[in-house]
Amino acid sequence: xxxxxxxxxxxxxxxxxxxxxxxxxxxxxxxxxxxxxxxxxxxxxxxxxxxxxxxxxxxxxxxxxxxxxxxxxxxxxxxxxxxxxxxxxxxxxxxxxxxxxxxxxxxxxxxxxxxxxxxxxxxxxxxxxxxxxxxxxxxxxxxxxxxxxxxxxxxxxxxxxxxxxxxxxxxxxxxxxxxxxxxxxx
Amino acid sequence: xxxxxxxxxxxxxxxxxxxxxxxxxxxxxxxxxxxxxxxxxxxxxxxxxxxxxxxxxxxxxxxxxxxxxxxxxxxxxxxxxxxxxxxxxxxxxxxxxxxxxxxxxxxxxxxxxxxxxxxxxxxxxxxxxxxxxxxxxxxxxxxxxxxxxxxxxxxxxxxxxxxxxxxxxxxxxxxxxxxxxxxxxxxxxxxxxxxxxxxxxxxxxxxxxxxxxxxxxxxxxxxxxxxxxxxxxxxxxxxxxxxxxxxxxxxxxxxxxxxxxxxxxxxxxxxxxxxxxxxxxxxxxxxxxxxxxxxxxxxxxxxxxxxxxxxxxxxxxxxxxxxxxxxxxxxxxxxxxxxxxxxxxxxxxxxxxxxxxxxxxxxxxxxxxxxxxxxxxxxxxxxxxxxxxxxxxxxxxxxxxxxxxxxxxxxxxxxxxxxxxxxxxxxxxxxxxxxxxxxxxxxxxxxxxxxxxxxxxxxxxxxxxxxxxxxxxxxxxxxxxxxxxxxxxxxxxxxxxxxxxxxxxxxxxxxxxxxxxxxxxxxxxxxxxxxxxxxxxxxxxxxxxxxxxxxxxxxxxxxxxxxxxxxxxxxxxxxxxxxxxxxxxxxxxxxxxxxxxxxxxxxxxxxxxxxxxxxxxxxxxxxxxxxxxxxxxxxx
Numbered sequence: 001x002x003x004x005x006x007x008x009x010x011x012x013x014x015x016x017x018x019x020x021x022x023x024x025x026x027x028x029x030x031x032x033x034x035x036x037x038x039x040x041x042x043x044x045x046x047x048x049x050x051x052x053x054x055x056x057x058x059x060x061x062x063x064x065x066x067x068x069x070x071x072x073x074x075x076x077x078x079x080x081x082x083x084x085x086x087x088x089x090x091x092x093x094x095x096x097x098x099x100x101x102x103x104x105x106x107x108x109x110x111x112x113x114x115x116x117x118x119x120x121x122x123x124x125x126x127x128x129x130x131x132x133x134x135x136x137x138x139x140x141x142x143x144x145x146x147x148x149x150x151x152x153x154x155x156x157x158x159x160x161x162x163x164x165x166x167x168x169x170x171x172x173x174x175x176x177x178x179x180x181x182x183x184x185x186x
Numbered sequence: 187x188x189x190x191x192x193x194x195x196x197x198x199x200x201x202x203x204x205x206x207x208x209x210x211x212x213x214x215x216x217x218x219x220x221x222x223x224x225x226x227x228x229x230x231x232x233x234x235x236x237x238x239x240x241x242x243x244x245x246x247x248x249x250x251x252x253x254x255x256x257x258x259x260x261x262x263x264x265x266x267x268x269x270x271x272x273x274x275x276x277x278x279x280x281x282x283x284x285x286x287x288x289x290x291x292x293x294x295x296x297x298x299x300x301x302x303x304x305x306x307x308x309x310x311x312x313x314x315x316x317x318x319x320x321x322x323x324x325x326x327x328x329x330x331x332x333x334x335x336x337x338x339x340x341x342x343x344x345x346x347x348x349x350x351x352x353x354x355x356x357x358x359x360x361x362x363x364x365x366x367x368x369x370x371x372x373x374x375x376x377x378x379x380x381x382x383x384x385x386x387x388x389x390x391x392x393x394x395x396x397x398x399x400x401x402x403x404x405x406x407x408x409x410x411x412x413x414x415x416x417x418x419x420x421x422x423x424x425x426x427x428x429x430x431x432x433x434x435x436x437x438x439x440x441x442x443x444x445x446x447x448x449x450x451x452x453x454x455x456x457x458x459x460x461x462x463x464x465x466x467x468x469x470x471x472x473x474x475x476x477x478x479x480x481x482x483x484x485x486x487x488x489x490x491x492x493x494x495x496x497x498x499x500x501x502x503x504x505x506x507x508x509x510x511x512x513x514x515x516x517x518x519x520x521x522x523x524x525x526x527x528x529x530x531x532x533x534x535x536x537x538x539x540x541x542x543x544x545x546x547x548x549x550x551x552x553x554x555x556x557x558x559x560x561x562x563x564x565x566x567x568x569x570x571x572x573x574x575x576x577x578x579x580x581x582x583x584x585x586x587x588x589x590x591x592x593x594x595x596x597x598x599x600x601x602x603x604x605x606x607x608x609x610x611x612x613x614x615x616x617x618x619x620x621x622x623x624x625x626x627x628x629x630x631x632x633x634x635x636x637x638x639x640x641x642x643x644x645x646x647x648x649x650x651x652x653x654x655x656x657x658x659x660x661x662x663x664x665x666x667x668x669x670x671x672x673x674x675x676x677x678x679x680x681x682x683x684x685x686x687x688x689x690x691x692x693x694x695x696x697x698x699x700x701x702x703x704x705x706x707x708x709x710x711x712x713x714x715x716x717x718x719x720x721x722x723x724x725x726x727x728x729x730x731x732x733x734x735x736x737x738x739x740x741x742x743x744x745x746x747x748x749x750x751x752x753x754x755x756x757x758x759x760x761x762x763x764x765x766x767x768x769x770x771x772x773x774x775x776x777x778x779x780x781x782x783x784x785x786x787x788x789x790x791x792x793x794x795x796x797x798x799x800x801x802x803x804x805x806x807x808x809x810x811x812x813x814x815x816x817x818x819x820x821x822x
Contacts, residue, residue: 011742012740012742012743013740014739014740014743038740038741038742039740039741039742040741042731042740042741042742042744042745043745075742
């Protein structure tokens, strides 16, 4: 069984619809550590050693967050800057994360059609996530194809519930098999 | 003469100082030159307001030099003196040795007896502690490499006076020359008639006594005096300390300046250091001024007028030969060119020790009376010329030399001044101090509670006893060089007093003040303090945030609410401070402010999406891209 760490970052979780349901769907799964960053560090004072210990204790890291302005929320960026230390996460001797896997689980306001060449956002999600992907590849980790919920702004409760269920199945599959087939499910 | 009562003399000297020093300063000549010119003006060869008694005043005013050495000692911790031991012994020893040889050789060439020549050489090899240190201090050059080296050499010279006094009688030209009065003066000390080794033992015992007394006796004594809270008592104690030390050293036949320097060094680590400094400093300034005036008044222009060419020639010979020796030594000790020139110009004059030593030499028949008179005039004139030479160096030479060393490059050599002064080290100030220290920012701490000062020093903090509302104490604590003044004391009256003092004397200081209530904040803001911090604001907001979280609010949401509240409230305080005195306006504005805040808070409670941080979840965006408003969604 793969141990999964969900790094959840939403500055206004209380106002979110999609992410509340997504979080609820995976929060209490066995083998999953749900880590609510904005609740843990409301003043951005990330505890680096604690975060590194958490990473060492898990095999798969999920970055769950809304895709604000084509990027991660500021606290997650702060987390990346502080926790992924040179000599620990990368560089010579920086092998703490080598071999682990990363999954981005994001929600976007825009619909899927907007994320393509010639579309409203001009790039695909994969292209827009390139900086995040490269960040973790540099740490020797495997970056999985992202889990994306598009069109969060105009979604009905039923639709959201479907996505939450899909999210739960994905996480479960990654946990139980940690295999290519689970990755294929994405 | 002139019915010279004490008040008459005081009137003459003080008037001369008050009139001429500002003029000299205005002309960019520095205060020392001003004092010297004042002395010349009131001396027997110009206005003739003071005559023979000038000599007595000089003796009295020499005490200014003693006070100055005490203050310098206070600035120098023992470890720093120890670090200077190389320059003191090496550079100082060489300077005295080589200069003596060169000057004696010149004296031999002009036909003096070799013993007289040697005496003249060693006497003129010494430089003027008073002029040099005061000039360097005034120009803020004491901490530079050249300044430090000059200081080291002067310190060695002070020590060297003792063996020179012992050496002079041996150089007597006619064996029977020892005059009665010289013996009489020597008989005044406790070491008279003792063999050399016993004399040394007595001196060592006296030095040891000063060190031990400074360590174990003075500390509790000062603490007891501080507890009385009487400022003048502290001044009295400080002066008593210096005078007693000076007398003890005189009694064992050592230069009193050296003794008080030692006492200063012993007390350099004491928490009362800054208080002592600020108490002694005005006396030092006055007496040094008096000293310089007396030098000016004692220059015998009759002698100069009789043979101006001869005097000028001697002056030039003295300055040039000392200058060249210093330049060569500086080169050997690897000084950069600009520092080397500064060093050489600083020490190229004769010194005040020459006056004492020359009269001593006359008594022992080592030097003739006429020659001594000439040399005293030459010495005084070279001393007077030093500020001029330094000025020429600064204005004409240094700009050409290029690399100018800033005074801050070697902060370790001289007591570096902290960039932050914290007044009050109670629970509030202590946190500030600890935070600064954790980031390696040294702070000078002043506190008025002598028990607390004592305790904190035992815990290893750099805390000094003193009332920071006094400008002199602020000055001693380094307010001239500091960047920040942090007021962390309990009493707002005291804080306001300090703000006034700081604004008046140290306008460059940025003041950060603590206020214990809104009213205190108003008062401080009104006094012109920009950075006012209310004691309870942050802790009560923190508590509020925690309360919100315990009630189920998200941590970051609560934090953002507190941030907004804080910004709004700080803004309100500043706005209301301006109209506080207009009761009607104030009440109106205050009510409006409270209403604003309430509205803001209620709005936030009613609709968490709208008031704050709309960027995270804007309804308008939902509407545009989602096609539905929140109301519809909430219904679904």
